[in-house]
Amino acid sequence: MTHKLCIASFDSPEDLLSATRAARESGRKIYDTYVPWPVHGLEEAMGVARSRLGVVCFMLGSLGVATALGFQLWVSTRSWPLNIGGKPFDALPALIPITFELMVLFAAVGTIIVFFIRSRLWPGAQPGIALEGATNDRFILALETNADDAEEIAGFVRDRGAAEVREVDLP
Amino acid sequence: MSDWSQSIDSLNNGQAASRAEGIAEGVSEGDLVRRRDFLTLLASSFAALGLTSCDVRSPRQTIIPWRDQPEHTLSGLPTWYSSTCRACPASCGVLVKNREGRPIKLEGNPDHPISRGGLCARGQASVLDLYDSERLKTPLAKGEATDFAQLDAAVIGALRSIRDRGESIRIVTSGDDGPAARRAIEIFQAAFPDTRVVEHHPLATRAIARAHGATQGTARIPSYRFNKAELVVSFDADFLGTWISPVGFTRDWADARDPELNGGKMARLVSLDPRMSLTGANADFRVALKPSAVGATLLHLLVHVGRKLGKREVESIAGRLPAIPIPDAVDDEILGGLAEELVAARGRSLVIAGSESAADQIIINIINEWLGSYGATIDLARPVWEEADDLDSLDTPDALETLIADIESAGTQAGSGAQAESDDNRAVPGAVIFLGANPVYNHPRGAELRRALEKVPLKIALCDRLDETAALADWICPTPHALESWDIARPRRGTYSIVQPTIAPLFGSRPAVTSLTTWAGKPTEAYKLVRRVWRDEVFERQSQFDRFEKFWVECLQKGAFEIEDATPDASFTRPPLAGLVELAVVESVLAQNENGNRAEGDLEFLAYPSIALGDGSQANNPWLQELPDPISKITWGNVGAISPATARELGLEEGRVVEIRAEADTGLGPVRMPIHIQPGMAEGVLATALGYGRTHAGRIAANYPIERVFGIDKAEPGGADVYPLLGVGSVSVTPTNGFDEPARTQLYDHQTEPFTGEDRNPAREMSFADFIKQGRENGHGDAGGNSEHGGQSETDKHLKHGAHAAEPTLWSEHDYPGHKWTMAIDLNRCTGCAACVVACQAENNIPVVGKAEVRKKRDMHWMRIDRYYSGSPEAPEAEPDVAFEPMLCQQCDHAPCETVCPVLATVHSSEGLNMQVYNRCVGTRYCANNCQYKVRRFNWFDYAHEDLVQNFVLNPDVTVRSRGVMEKCTFCVQRLNAGKRDAASDGRPVADADVRPACAQSCPAAAIVLGDANDPQSAVSRALENPRAYSVLEPLGTRPSVRYLARIRKEDATS
């Protein structure tokens, strides 16, 4: 049973990547990593599945298109059809710009909201683990430990270049 | 019960009328306060539209709702009364539209013998004069408010003592007072025998009467029958604009011009005038002829005509001709050709002149006599404006000048009674009564009169406002507006027209006839007097009716009555012709020598009545002040118009303020006004409009708060008074450093583009020869027919299609199953007189914006008249042809304005109207940008009337638009709906007469037709099939619902 996290702080992203990769290969449970900028290869090193935000975005965009087209057509032909400049009620080309804009709006704003929810980010949320330097220049690997293997894991990360190792309680 | 409800009562009930009169006379101060508070309340509701923080309160006094609804009056429906327009002496018939007791619009009376349905701009605007808050509200005694009882007591006392002293009394009238006023004067004269009438008509055409006195033995101004003429030659007689009876003349002329009416024939107009008058602008052939050259030209024409007719008499004149050289502007060829045309059209021709020289008019009379015009195109049996003056003598001086001389001589005569006794004409005037006349302003010697009046012990003014003359008077009696009073007009012999009140007097006024008869000791109400005169002068001389009451009611309903058995035609006395010509020759030569040899830099001066203001009596009318002059398109003020060549010669530019000084010293300072460079002006002539520069007409006439920046008003004077210069002959012009850009509503004058010279040709015309040829060759289609303005652009190729239906379209059309409102405007009938502009303004509550806003091109007129000169800016013509084109919303079926409005404030109706929803409009102005005709108008500010009284003229059927809202013509949709409603309640289909927008109704030329294009019988359907029909900017594919019929120019007399 997991009680604690072993926080290993590295100087460079390369060290973090190799440590992460080694930790995963050796079957250790990677709680998370904390990095000041997106480090290339981290996804693969941590073994995280590809994000499905793209699918969400597509679906939301489609919803935007359907909403815009449906509403405009309903207004123009059903709710109150008006002769405007002699044009037909269901003049489709005129409806395209708004359809496009609503597609983008739905997709962008919706995807952002989904991202916030999934990542548990909201105004005023507290960082999961407050880590010195994780937003500055430290590259941190958090491995799950319990009372038994704390020493062993600390040694494991030190061997892989961790400049600083400590234990914190699981949030 | 409020006052006007009683007046309605009186209108429907002859017996109650006298009661209304009594109430009108007895309006107390309390009533006035109550009414004003009501106005405030009414105005507040409009002001609330503009989101001003107005505190709407009930008046302090008890107000009582309109409990007893008068008979025949339904709230929300108009009541119509026939009456007579008194804006000018022409006395056209009007129908007064009353809503909820208020007259809100005047329309031409189709049954009236003079106007036959039209009404000019000034007539249309005169309804606003009723609600002019600058009118007097109480009688004044030496500047202090008083009441009629006190005034009467004092005036009667003073008049009697004058009579007892043996001094005479003079009544100065405006010259167009009718039989009722004359009867009142007679009653007055009976009480005060030494009373003489001084007729002062500011725009007299006395020379015509005098000339007829000389040649025909009867001093008359004849009726002219333009509808019988095939050739009219006008020497500066602006008969389409301001001369004698323009509305009636316009109708006659338009009919004579209409080839469809006359079996393919069409009258031709030749105009020789010094300025570009409305008549000159409509002429087929025009020569710019300076005033001093008219006499010589007429003499030469007389000789040409005489020779062609084999008149031996002319040879004696011809012998003297070398002494009078032919003027530069014309040549022998032109005059010979003209004479030939005149002779060819003998009996169907008409020569007229606006000249104030009796000699000129005598030559005109001789030419007309030779050509057989009398009895054909000239009707001496029905003279207009018979004047009381004895005009038989050619050298009768101006009546008012005689008055001034009398007063001036009074002081010297005081010492020598013997002389006064011996010269009866020089009796001392002890009192002068001004009966609606304002000679201090509108007589050239007004300043002298002002000084002279100081010597007159008693001066009484009966007038509607504290005008220039009234300001000098001791006693002032406010007189009612024509819409508040009973009167009779006699526009020509045998034609009587009733002036019927449609509202009780708004202010404390009393009819002049009541005042005069009261002072004479026989107080008579105007209503009673009018009935008496009507009985004596009209009823007794007709045979159709045997009971007066029946006759009276019939006349009230119709508005006018014509006595058929008028006096027989005056015999033509044939005076010794040679002697007359001798006289004419001498006068012409003298005049020419006097004016023609102007000093270097001097200009011949010409003052004329403008279309908008006429003699200036309506100068405080904002609609007229803002009415663009049909030619110059200038509003709010007069300008000194000179020709481009003269401007170059004198180094003057548009807007340069100059000082104009008369050669002959008038004793007044120079007149300052801006220069306007006017194509078509005769060279060496400066022309300017009368009627401006009034100091006592009111706030609007004097100036206008035109721009308000952070609460600071900027105002500027509204034009200059040129009456002192009337008839001075020549003036010197000195440029100043001042610059005063005229406020014009049209800034670009040509149909031709600058730089490229491409002719856009929105206002098309064709020659008469082409018209005939087209009619022969292809019976239909091919409307475009550009004759000489032949920009054969791509535009024209498109226009080969007669109707929109043939045009390709990308999408399925909306259909118009019920009505499809369509308009046709016949440019061949339209004279550009601008009556429709004011009619539209009155009907649709269109605001007035002021001079500075017009300068910014923010005039609000929904109906405007585009005026184009031929030529281009690069190659301007000194004497251009002029084209007029009324421009209003074209109600496009594929309206570009509709598609761009974000909030659906402008959409299309199922009857083909392009509707504007004012309360939905948020004011993006996108629609106006996208309108190819630029007929949409935006409320840049809150234009709610500052004069709260003027709000009474608002048409309740039309929304008053707030600031930030776009507005435009809707073919008077409120009138269309009223017409549909009337037809439906009568259970008949909608007819053309039901659906007449204000512009079409008022058009003196009947040039505008609106109707249902779905109805093949409608007039507009027939017009659409006319081969002259085209739509402006048709290739844009917007399918306008207005079609124009191209104008025809009759280039020569042949064919």
Next chain:
Amino acid sequence: MNPSATQALRPPLVDTPRTASQITDDICRPVEAMPTASWYVGFFASVTALCIGAVLVTHEIATGIGTWGLNSTVGWAWDITNFVFWVGIGHAGTLISAILFLFRQKWRTAVNRSAEAMTIFAVMCAGIFPLIHMGRPWLAFWMFPYPNTRGPLWINFRSPLVWDVFAISTYLTVSACFWYIGLLPDLATVRDRARNRVRKFIYGIMSFGWDGSGRTWIRYEMLYLLLAGLATPLVVSVHTVVSFDFATALVPGWHSTIFPPYFVAGAIFSGFAMVLTLMIIARRVMRFENYVTLRHLDAMCKITLVTSLIVALAYAHEAFFAWYSGNNYESFLAINRMRGPFAPEYLVMVTCNVLIPQLLWSKRVRTSPLIIFFISIAINIGMWLERFVIIVISLHRDFLPSSWADYSPTYVEVGTLLGSFGLFFTCFFLFCRVLPMIAIAEVKSVAATPGSGEVASATIIDATPGEGEKP
């Protein structure tokens, strides 16, 4: 990795090698230190301009549009000119952040934050004008389709102005989101450096609890990519829709099919000019010469030059089609532009937008900030005039010669434009003070040397590929 070879040959994006920590210090300094005197001068000048604008706009709304110089013929002038101008300015921000991101142009990292901020402020400025140009701006909400009691009365979906409403509001929303998403990690950095509890609290709320989690970063990069992918067509669509205001109209000079690409190119052109103006000022005032290097200026100048050529092509195309179409209204318009009452405006426009930018062919010009600054000012003026030329010259002499008119602005219009600049720079100066002006995380990812300082920057670039690559 293959691109490393070429990248290694390129000059570094940061002039003197800095460690990640030093970069953080450098960029956060303006946010944490007291402002400099030049900041105060600039800020108060901007606020003054803003106040002038606010007073005049209040006057205009209280009195009427009549306080402007418009008339029945020229219904739009400075108002919509300013609108299109500001929308155009905004475009460079989105372009730098989204399009250059998709094209993996790493140099963008030094300027993208400011450019995005500029976008938002410019779109804010732009949005004011359609609002205040209405006759009754208090009814502006009628532009939105909402259920109401006026019967089922909606709005006109055919009107380009309604398209504008949707396009501009979408653009503002998406740009703001995009910008804020980019700011999140940096806000967390500022929060973590805060010594002061108030700062810590405020930045704590603003940073949404960002902790640098690798899992979040992975999703974040996907989100950023998606937003970049959405923002790119959006930015193109926005100026396309703005150009529809004119292109779908009937007015000669507006009714033109080339407007969408022409407007987008013009927008990028003016936007880059504005970015250059701002960055040249900012790098001096904020002492960011190390981050906004001459190489950045050079790259932006090249884009400016290219878009200038596109704009020049559009001008030539307009003139050509005026002749080639055979439409006399169009050909008159073209001649009237060159010879009519507004010919000076047209000539200045061509000079500023076509002739002056040709100086940028020279490398020496492209690397001399002072000259670039003046060129960018000229382009800003020229592009403002371009919109003025399109709007006013087309309107003032359209179809019927009778209604041709002139136009001149009033002090209210001039003051309103001044006020919009005041708003823009006030926002920008505040932005410089309270938010990291340069994207800290992104710059570090491309430019930071490790703590030891031994590794060459090129190697770092090599080792930390751009964000655009799929993680």
